[in-house]
Amino acid sequence: MSLNRRTFLGTAAAVTATLTTPMIARAQARPRVVVVGGGAGGATAAKYIARDSQGAIDVTLIEPTRAYYTCFFSNLYLGGFYEFDDLGHTYGNLASNYGINVVHDWATAVDRDTKTVRLAGGDAVPYDRLVLSPGIDFIEDSVPGWSLASQSVMPHAYKGGTQTQLLRAQVEAMPEGGTFAMVAPPNPYRCPPGPYERISMVAHMLKAINPTAKILIADPKESYSKQALFEDGWQRHYSGMITRIGPDFGGDNVEVDPAAMTLTIDGVVENVDVCNVIPAQRAGHIAHQAGIVEDNWAPVSAYDMSSRIDPEIHVLGDSAAQGAMPKSGFSANSQAKVAANAIVAALTDGRAFPPRFANTCWSLIDTDDGVKVGATYEASDEGIVSTSSFISEVGESAEVRAETYRESLGWYDAIVEDMFA
Template identity: 55%
Template sequence: MTRLTRRQFTTALAAGAAGLAMPSYLRAQDKPKVVVIGGGAGGATAAKYIARDSDGGIDVTLVENSETFTTCFFSNLYLGGFRDFRSITHSYDTLVSAYGITKVTGMATAVDRAAKTVTMADGTSIPYDRLVLSPGIDLLWDSVPGYSEEAADVAPHAWQAGPQTELLKAKLDAVEDGQNVVMVAPPNPFRCPPGPYERASMMAHVLKAKGYTNSKVIIIDPKDKFSKQGLFQPGWEKYYPGMVEWYGPDVHGGIKSVDVAAGTIETDLDTFKGALLNIIPAQKAGAIADGLANDSGFCPIDAATMRSTMDEAIYVIGDASIAGDMPKSGFSANSQAKIAAMNVRGDLTDSKVFPAKYSNTCWSLIETDDGVKVGAQYEPQDGKITSVTSFISQPDEDVALRKATYEESIGWYSGITADMFG
C-alpha cells in the first residue's frame, strides 16, 4: 500500500474539496461535453436521449431559466377548464436523478462559438464540445402597433406558457355577459399554427358554459387562411353560433393601432373593443440563437441532422429552427430532438447514425369530446425536411371518432411529457 505523507494528504483533501465546490459541468474533464439550452419539448428530450443512449459516456448539462416547465401545448385546455395548471407543469427531477443530467437554472446570455463556451447571466461560463439550442421563440413586440412587453401585463399573449397563461385565464374568467374578447393572431411562421383557433374555441366554450351567448370572440388575423380552417369554422357555427367572428386581412384591412388601456384595436374596417385583448405578435428564434439565424429570424439547419448550417458544433431544434415542411410544434420539437441527439452521439462517441425520419401530429379541441388533428411524416429531400405522407380530420366525421381523437390526444400528452421529462 502506498502511504501518503501528511502534506500529500492535505493537498489531496484540498483538491477534493475544491472539486466538490465546483459546478459539475466544470468538473467532468474526462468526457465529451454537451450543453443543451432550453428545457422544453426539444431541449429536455435531447438532453435525456443524449445522456441515456450514451450510457454515461457524455456529460450533459441542461440550461433552463425556470425550475419547472409549463407546456404551451395543452395550455388551451387549461384555459377552457378541461385541465388544471398543475397538470401542464413539469419537473426536471427525473432527468437529474435517473439520467445524470446537470440542470443549471439560469439564463444563458451568450455563446462564444470560437471558444465553445456558453456564458450565463451570473458570469459563469460552461464549456461544450457540442451545443444543442432549443430556445423556443421570442416575441416581436412592435409587430403589432401599440403593443409592448409592458402591455402584455394588460393584454396577455400567453404564447410563452407560465404566468402569462394564468393571467389570460384569470382575465377570461372575469369577462361578463355582453363583453367581447378580441384576439390578434400572429403572422406566419409562428409557434403552433392551429393554436390561436383552438384558443378561440376554448374561450367561446367558457363563455357559452356561463350562458354568456351575447359575448363574442373576435379574431383579427393578418393571414388570409389558417390551419384547420375547414374544421374550426364549421365547429364554431355548430357549437357557438354567432359567438366567434374571424376577420382576414381582406376584410379588416390591417391593424393601425392597439390601445390596451382602452381595450381597443383599430383597423381600417372598424375599431374593435374587448374587455379582454389577447395579442399574439410575430415571432423569431429565441435571442440566444440570433447569431445562427438568417433574415427570417429563424435558424437554417441541415435537414438530415438538425445541425446548424452556420456552425457544425451546434444543433438547432424546435421552434427556433427552419424545419422545412414541419410546423413549429411540441411534437415536431420532440421528433427533431431525437435526430439531433443521435447525431450528437455519432459525433462524440462514433455510435451508429441512422437516416432521419421525422413526424408530427397537432390535435385541437373544438368543444367537449370534439377533437380534430392534422399531421405528417417527413424525410430529408433535396436539402429540406419534406412531408412524405399526411393526414387531417374530415368535416363529416361522426361523434364517436371525434371523441376518440380527443382521447388520443390525452394519451399523447401523457406519453410525450413522460418522454421529455423521464
C-alpha cells in the first residue's frame, strides 16, 4: 500500500476510533500517568492517553530537551537532503491542546514501592501507571578504545541532535581522498537498516564533494537488513567507494584509538579521517534503574506493552524486548497507541481492544532511490509476532524507487504530526 501523510493519519484515526473507549466518571481524584521520554513512543503515548481519556487522566510527560530532534531521517541530513532544523520539534501543542504537563528535566530514578519518579531537579512525581520510552544507551567497552568521552572525536550520531551535526561537519572537512570508517553495531540495535542508509548518505555527500574518498565498514554481523538492496545500490551509485569487512575477515574483532585516529581490524591498523563508532546498545538507563530489565532489554507483554516484571509500568520502543518488531520510530509509535488504549481502559473502567501493530522502515540509497521493508503484527503469549511482511526488490524501476522515497517523506510529516500536533 502506498503510504503518505494523509493515509498514515487516516489509518491512525481509524485505529484510534476503534480503540477509544467511553469515559466513566470517577468520584476520586484523577488517576495519574507519568511518561518518561518524549520521542516517537513517549510523545505519542502521552498525547493519546490525554486525548482519549478526555481529561479524566492527569498526564505528565518528562523529557529533558525542549526540542526533540528525530533520529529517524537524520541520515538524510547527513546526505544533504534535509536541513537540521527540519528534524526539530517542540512540545507546546501537547501542553496547550491536550493539557499534558510537560516537564523538562531528567528522570533519574523510579521507586516502584512508592510509585514515584525522581527528577534531577529534586522533585518526585507520583504515578498510577508509568510509561518508559527512554530509547537506547550504549554498552560500555563494547568497542575497545571507545567510550562516551570519545564521542566528540569519534561520534556515534545514533541519538538525534548535535552528534549528527558533528558527524556531518567531519565528513565535509575530510581531506581529498580520505577515509570514512564506520564500526557497525551487533544485534539487536536501534533501526536495523540505519547504519547502511548512513553509509549510502555519506557516500552521496562524498561523491559530490570528495569523489576519491573511500568508505570502510567494520561489521560484526554476518548479514543485515536490506543487504541485497544496499549492496546493489552501492554498486550502481558508488562503485569502488565502499568496502565492508564482515566477521569472516575480522569485522567482529575491532578496536579504535581516538587520539591516533586509527581503526584496528583483526590486528591490521587503518589510518582513517572520520570514524563513526556505533556501539552495542541496551535499554535506556532509567529502565535499568527501575529494575525491569533482563539481558539489556525490558521484557514486556505483547498485549499492552506492560513490563513482565511490574505490570503497572509500560515500556515502549527501543528499550522493549517485545518480540518480532524492529527497534524503529514507526514501531514505537505503533506500540504507544496499544499501550495508551490499555492504560485508558484500565484507569477509566473502559474497554480495551485487541492490539494491532505495524512498521515500515524506509531507506534512501541515492537521489530518488528509496527502498523499504515492513510488516504487520499481532500479540501472542510469546510476544509480538509478524502476520505479513514486504520488502523492495532488486531491479525495481526508477519510478517505483522515486515513489518509495516520496512515501517516506509523507510518512515523516505524518508521524511527527501524530506525535506533536
